Amino acid sequence: TEAVKHGSFFFTHCFCIIVICLSYHPPWPLFTAIGVSFNCCSKFYPGSKAMSELETRAVTDFVRSRKDSFLCFLSIHSYGQMLLIPYGHPNYTAPNYDELMMVGQGATEAIWKVHRTNYTVGTPPDVLYPITGSATDWARMQGIPLTYIIELRDNGTYRFELPEDQIQPTCEEAYRGVLSILNNIEEERS
Template sequence: MPVHNPDGYYYSWHSDRLWRKNRNRNPNDTCYGVDLGQNYDDGLDLGRYYDDGYRTEDSCSKNYEGPTGFSELETQAVRDYINELQSTRNLAAFFTIHSYLQLWLYAYGWSGESVPEEPEVSRVAQIGVNATESVHNTQYRVGSFYNLVQPVFGLSIDWSYSRGVIYSYVLVLRDKDEYGILLPLTQIVPTGEETWAGLIAAVMAI
């Protein structure tokens, strides 16, 4: 799936270049959008909200997770497609691609505890990172979302992992802090080249 958030992507090119949410009108207020990256039902909806400056109940925030997991049509579509793949194709891995920080991340996002399969999921991630770094020497780190980024509810990898897809990863691409989201055009193709190499190596290692 090349674009998870087509409406938000279009809006980012025509109105607000750094827009990250979808464009759904939130009920009972004037604010738009849900952060789709945190709109998955990881089984922890009762604990979704405690405002630490990142996760918030404020629907005007750029990090608003939505009222419940899978409240949005976009995440519902991904859920339904993944469920179909699991039932018909024996789905083995789930990758979601973001930017920026140069990380290969696995579950959990909501807990600092290690998943039981951490040695194996870390092994595959490290193979992917080694292949990524071999292309243009772009350095990545490997670890759980919770430990390398911060605690977050509603991640797609926590949901897919809970569905039995052990090899569930977030790839956070270039760069680190120099350009951030606004990566120069000259780095887009090299980023694609190294990411593709990493994906192929990780898939072959599963």
């Protein structure tokens, strides 16, 4: 199958890290500029300090020790049907903005072909709201060229409680989107 065919691709080429939902408790000190709340009960609480969570420290240490090996950093979340590119602050633009948008558009097209689900690609201030402290912003600042937050289904109807019958289709779409990004990297390297 295609999954098996591409399975070795992930293990023989160390160029992508996929992180599941580490946007908050970010690994860099300038993380409280915009889009955060200092109420510890808020979903926008950035933590007591940079890298305050063990999981964030583990990912940070891992990436820092191998940052020259990575070409891609993906952080997967729900919900919103978006591919978010750096940066979350409205006053900063990634130096490779055009490339990020082009690769992101390719991924959203691949996602759409699976179940005709629309995803939007852009910076958080352009398609969502300003944020600071995302793991993908930090990864881009470490020199990793392609960094994305993938906000999975849905578009707000069910929010974080996606119905069971939408879980498999969401995984199929996400797989195609990620595969599109990875294939783009492989094409650039060859």
